[in-house]
Structures are given as structure tokens and as C-alpha cells.
Amino acid sequence: MFDYTSLIITIILAYIPSFAWLGFVLSQDVHPEKSTDIAKAFILGSFLAVPIVIFAVWGREILDILLITIPETLSKFIFGALAEEIIKGAFVYWFAISTSRWDEPIDTFIYAATLALGFAGIENLAYVLNYYEDNFYDIQQLLVLRSFTSLLIHMISSFLFTYGLTLYLKYHNKMNGIWLILAGIIFHGLWNLVIELSNSIGGAIIVGFYFVICIPLFVGMVFTIKHLRLKSQ
Numbered sequence: 001m002f003d004y005t006s007l008i009i010t011i012i013l014a015y016i017p018s019f020a021w022l023g024f025v026l027s028q029d030v031h032p033e034k035s036t037d038i039a040k041a042f043i044l045g046s047f048l049a050v051p052i053v054i055f056a057v058w059g060r061e062i063l064d065i066l067l068i069t070i071p072e073t074l075s076k077f078i079f080g081a082l083a084e085e086i087i088k089g090a091f092v093y094w095f096a097i098s099t100s101r102w103d104e105p106i107d108t109f110i111y112a113a114t115l116a117l118g119f120a121g122i123e124n125l126a127y128v129l130n131y132y133e134d135n136f137y138d139i140q141q142l143l144v145l146r147s148f149t150s151l152l153i154h155m156i157s158s159f160l161f162t163y164g165l166t167l168y169l170k171y172h173n174k175m176n177g178i179w180l181i182l183a184g185i186i187f188h189g190l191w192n193l194v195i196e197l198s199n200s201i202g203g204a205i206i207v208g209f210y211f212v213i214c215i216p217l218f219v220g221m222v223f224t225i226k227h228l229r230l231k232s233q
Contacts, residue, residue, distance in 0.1 A: 007129075014128045017147035018042075018121035021155065025113040028225050030106055030232040037101055041111050044095060045118020048087060049126075055083050073193065081157075081189035088115060089161045089181075097166055104232035108166045109159055109225055116158035120151045149210070153191045156217050160184030163224070187217065 026038065056079035063070065070078075089112075096102050096111035124146055164180025167173040194209045 010128055011125060014125040015121045017124060017151055018117040020147065021151055022114060022117050025110060025117070025155075028106060028229060029110050030104060030229055033101065033107070033110060037096075038110075038114055041092075041095060041114040042118040042121075044091060045088070045115035045120075046122040048091060048115070048119050049122045052084055052087055055079065055087070059083075073196075076192055076196070077189045080192050082185055084119075085157060085161045085185045085188055088112075088119060088158050089165050089184075091115065092158070092162045093165055093169070097162070097170065106225070106228040106232040108163050109221075109228060112158045112162035113155045116154040117151065120146075120154040123150065123154075149206070150191075152214065152218065153188065156214070156221055157184045157188040157191075159221055159224075160187060160217075187213070 092112050092115050160180050161184030164177045168177025198206050
């Protein structure tokens with residue numbers, strides 16, 4: 001008999017890391033957003049998995065029809081990091097930054113991170129559904145690991161891209177905006193490449209990426225958040 005209880009618990013567990021990080025995100029807001037707007041941004045992030053997957057599937061099929069062959073690493077970059085960041089950034093801009101919801105600089109981080117955590121939540125769910133019939137210890141290990149790796153990567157890359165988009169379109173700081181947009185895409189792409197390489201050369205490359213690139217960027221993001229908070233007071 002199908003175990004619906006375990007499935008429901010697994011779904012709840014899949015979103016716990018996103019909700020935990022969301023607590024940190026919301027604590028950085030100077031003038032809290034409406035709870036309904038935060039909920040909408042989070043749910044929107046979850047639903048973005050659909051257009052992202054469709055783009056990846058259709059994009060690869062179109063290349064096949066046109067008899068265009070590209071390296072697998074480049075394909076994963078285009079239909080992974082590049083597509084994800086462009087689609088997430090576009091929806092953050094459409095939903096928040098281009099509207100009255102964005103009324104202070106820190107809102108760039110609040111909405112970018114909230115939407116990214118919604119997307120990371122549905123991604124977590126896709127992973128843990130492979131484990132829901134096993135013991136919860138396996139699920140817990142996976143979720144704890146992803147809380148400090150994939151979820152963090154999603155938050156940082158989305159913030160870099162969206163902050164760059166904001167600088168470019170809102171403040172007309174085009175040079176810094178372009179650099180940050182590229183940084184968000186490249187950072188995400190490098191993470192995907194590191195995950196792929198770890199299957200062949202071991203997990204040490206993940207540890208190296210985390211301490212050499214991810215943690216410094218996270219620290220930089222924290223200082224930027226502090227700067228945005230000061231400008232929002």
C-alpha cells in the first residue's frame with residue numbers, strides 16, 4: 001500500500017531548509033514586506049521550475065532539429081545556470097523591482113532571495129522524493145548538506161544577478177550591473193561544473209569550491225546587505 005504519510009512528511013521536510021533560510025532573509029528587511037507578497041514570491045519561485053524545465057527540454061530538441069551539436073558542458077551551462085538565472089532574475093524584476101513592492105534598496109535582496117529559496121525548495125523536493133520510502137536519516141543528511149550548498153548557491157547567484165539587474169536598470173550603473181549579472185551566471189555555472197566533476201575526481205573539489213569561492217562571495221553578500229540596509233533606513 002502506498003504510504004501517503006511518509007510522502008507528506010517528506011514534502012514538508014524538503015521545504016524546511018528553504019524556510020530556515022527565509023527566516024534569515026526576512027530578518028534583514030528594514031521595513032518588512034507584506035506577508036502575502038513574500039508568500040507570492042516564494043510560491044512563484046517554486047513554479048518557475050516549470051518554464052525552466054520546458055526551456056531546457058525544448059531548447060535541446062530545437063538544437064537536435066537544427067542538427068546543431070554543442071559540448072555537453074556548454075549545454076548544461078546554457079540550459080542550466082544561464083537559463084535559471086535569466087528566468088529567475090526576469091521574474092524578480094517583473095514581480096517586485098518594477099512595481100511599488102520595491103520601495104527601498106534592501107528589497108532587491110529580500111525578493112531575489114525569497115524567490116530563489118522557493119525554487120530551491122521545489123528542487124529539494126525533486127531530490128528527496130527519491131528517498132521517501134527509505135529511512136528519514138538519509139533524507140535528513142541530504143537536506144542538511146543541500147542547506148549549506150545548493151540553497152546557498154541559489155541565494156548568492158540570484159542576488160548577484162538581480163542586484164546587477166537593479167544597478168543596470170534602476171540606477172543606470174551599467175558597468176557594475178553587467179559584471180554582477182555575469183558573476184551570478186558564472187558562479188552558478190561553476191557550481192554545476194564542480195558537481196559534475198566531483199563524480200569523477202571526488203568530493204574534494206566541492207570543498208575547495210566552497211571555501212575558495214562560495215564563502216568569500218557569501219561574506220561579500222552579507223556586507224552588501226548591510227550597505228543596502230543602511231541605504232534603506
